[in-house]
Amino acid sequence: MDLRIYTTKEEVARNFAEYFDNWISDKEETHIALSGGSTPKIVFDELSNTKKYSINWSKVHLYWGDERCVPPTNEQSNYKMTLEHLLENIDIPSKNIHRILGENDPNKEAVRYGGELLENIPLAKNVPVLDMTILGMGEDGHTASIFPHEIDLWHSKNTCEVATHPDSGQKRITITGKVINHSKEVIFLVTGEGKKEKVADIVHKNGEHEKYPASLVAPVSGNLIWFLDADAASIL
Numbered sequence: 165m166d167l168r169i170y171t172t173k174e175e176v177a178r179n180f181a182e183y184f185d186n187w188i189s190d191k192e193e194t195h196i197a198l199s200g201g202s203t204p205k206i207v208f209d210e211l212s213n214t215k216k217y218s219i220n221w222s223k224v225h226l227y228w229g230d231e232r233c234v235p236p237t238n239e240q241s242n243y244k245m246t247l248e249h250l251l252e253n254i255d256i257p258s259k260n261i262h263r264i265l266g267e268n269d270p271n272k273e274a275v276r277y278g279g280e281l282l283e284n285i286p287l288a289k290n291v292p293v294l295d296m297t298i299l300g301m302g303e304d305g306h307t308a309s310i311f312p313h314e315i316d317l318w319h320s321k322n323t324c325e326v327a328t329h330p331d332s333g334q335k336r337i338t339i340t341g342k343v344i345n346h347s348k349e350v351i352f353l354v355t356g357e358g359k360k361e362k363v364a365d366i367v368h369k370n371g372e373h374e375k376y377p378a379s380l381v382a383p384v385s386g387n388l389i390w391f392l393d394a395d396a397a398s399i400l
Contacts, residue, residue, distance in 0.1 A: 165367065165388050165389075165390065166388065166389040166390070167367065167389075167390050167392065167397070167400070168389060168390065168391050168392065169392045169393070169394060169397045169400075170391070170392070170393055170394070171393065171394050172393055172394070173203060173206060173355040173356075173393045174206065175393070176203065176206075176207075176353065176355055176391045176392065176393050177203070177206040177207045177209070177210040178210055179391065180207055180210075180351070180353060180391045181207060181210040181211050181213075181216075181217060183389075183391075184211065184219075185217045185218070185219055187296075187349075188219060188220075188224070191223070191295070192223060193223050193225065194223060194224050194225065194295040194296070195225045195227065195284070195285045195286075195292075195294050195295050196224060196225070196226055196227065196294065196295060196296045196297075196298070197226075197227045197228060197229045197294050197296070197297040197298065197339065197343075197347070198226055198227065198228050198229065198242070198246060198298055199228075199229055199230075199242075199298045199299050199300045199308075199353065200228075200230065200231075200232075200242030200245060200246075200300070201300040201353075202355075202356075203300055203353045203354065203355045203356075204245075204246075204298065204300060204353060205245055205249050207353060208245075208246060208249035208250035209249050209250075211250060211254075212249065212250055212253035212254060214253070214254060214255075219254070221254050221255055221256035221260070222255070222256065222257055222260070224256065224260060225260045225262060225284065225285075226246075226251075226256070226260060226261055226262065227262045227281065227285075227294070228242055228243065228246075228262075228263060228264050229297060229298070229299060229308040229309075229338065229339050229344070230242065230264075230308040230309035230327070230336055230337060230338040230339065231243065231263070231264035231266045231309075231336060231337050232266055232334060232335075232336050233266045233267075233270050233273075233334065233335040233336060233337065234266050234267070234334075235266065235267040236263065236266065236267065238266075240334075241266060242264075243263045243264070243266070262280055262281075262284065264277050264337045265277070266337065270326045270335040270336075270337060271326055273337055274322070274324040274325055274326050274337050275324070277323075277324050277337060278322060278323030278324040279323075281323050281324070281339070281343070282323060288346060291323075291342050291343065291346045292323065292343055292346070293346050293347065293348060294343070294346070294347040294348065295347070295348050295349065296347060296348065296349045296350075296351060297339075297343075297344050297347040297349070297350050297351070298351045298353060299344070299350060299351065299352050299353070299378070299381065300352070300353055300354065301352060301354045301359060301362065301363075301378045302359075303356075303358045303359055303362065304330075304362070304376075305362045305365075305366070305373075305375070305376025305377060305378050305379065306376070306377050306378065307344075307352075307377050307378040307381060308338045308339055308344065308377075309327040309329075309336035309337070309338035310325075310327060310338055310340075310341070310377040311327065311328075311329070311330050311377065312330075312375050312376060312377065313330050314327055314328065315375065315377050315380075317338065317340060317341075318340060318341035318377055318380050319340075319341060320340045320341070320342075321342075322340060323339065323340060323342075323343055324337055324338065324339055324340065325337075325338055325340055326338075341377075341380055344381060344383070345380075345381065345382055345383050345384055346383070346384060347383055347385070348383075348385050348387060349383070349385065349387040349388075349389070350381055350383045350387065350388050350389070351389050351391065352378070352381070352388075352389070352390040352391065352392075353391050354390060354391070354392050354393075354396045355392070355393040355395065355396050356393070356395055356396055357395040357396070357398065359396045360395065360396055360397070360398050360399050361399065362376055362378065363390075363392065363396050363397060363399075363400065364399045364400050365379075366378055366379045367390075367400060368400075
């Protein structure tokens with residue numbers, strides 16, 4: 165586990181973008197799963213600076229680690245957020261954008277999107293091997309859309325599952341643990357004081373850390389990097 169701690173969330177965004185720009189510079193076709201949330205939003209804004217970053221987006225295929233079951237025009241849509249903060253500002257072929265169809269029947273879409281991952285991404289033991297998976301973490305320790313009350317979804321044999329938000333009951337599509345842990349590289353982007361206890365428990369394996377889905381992130385490659393702001397890392 166590689167911990168990288170910065171003073172502000174803006175510094176997290178800038179340092180991740182610089183890391184990503186360097187990481188992708190010598191790669192050919194790449195397959196990357198994106199996260200939703202407030203921290204990726206400012207990261208996407210940073211990556212949109214095409215004068216600063218010379219990323220060849222034509223060789224990048226983008227997927228989503230999870231999506232709310234809402235239309236792509238809905239304010240809660242992870243795709244809509246990515247569209248407004250990244251996709252509209254970069255030159256990327258439409259065929260390289262593999263969105264989860266949140267407007268469709270959740271159970272059917274979990275099967276369909278799982279099939280899309282299997283069809284487009286290189287496989288190992290019939291598991292899609294993403295080049296990079298970008299994750300966030302909620303204050304309850306959830307990641308992607310696997311929440312503590314449904315932690316068994318992490319261990320699903322399926323590529324994608326239907327999750328249920330514990331408070332709103334909203335349905336979501338999420339990739340499962342085997343996809344995350346088979347990624348060549350996994351990046352956590354975590355900011356905010358409200359997450360400090362979970363960050364500390366997971367990093368130090370304290371308390372009830374095993375009940376938090378984010379604690380199950382352990383890529384077989386060993387390549388796991390946490391980009392944290394000072395608030396999220398304040399009790400490490």
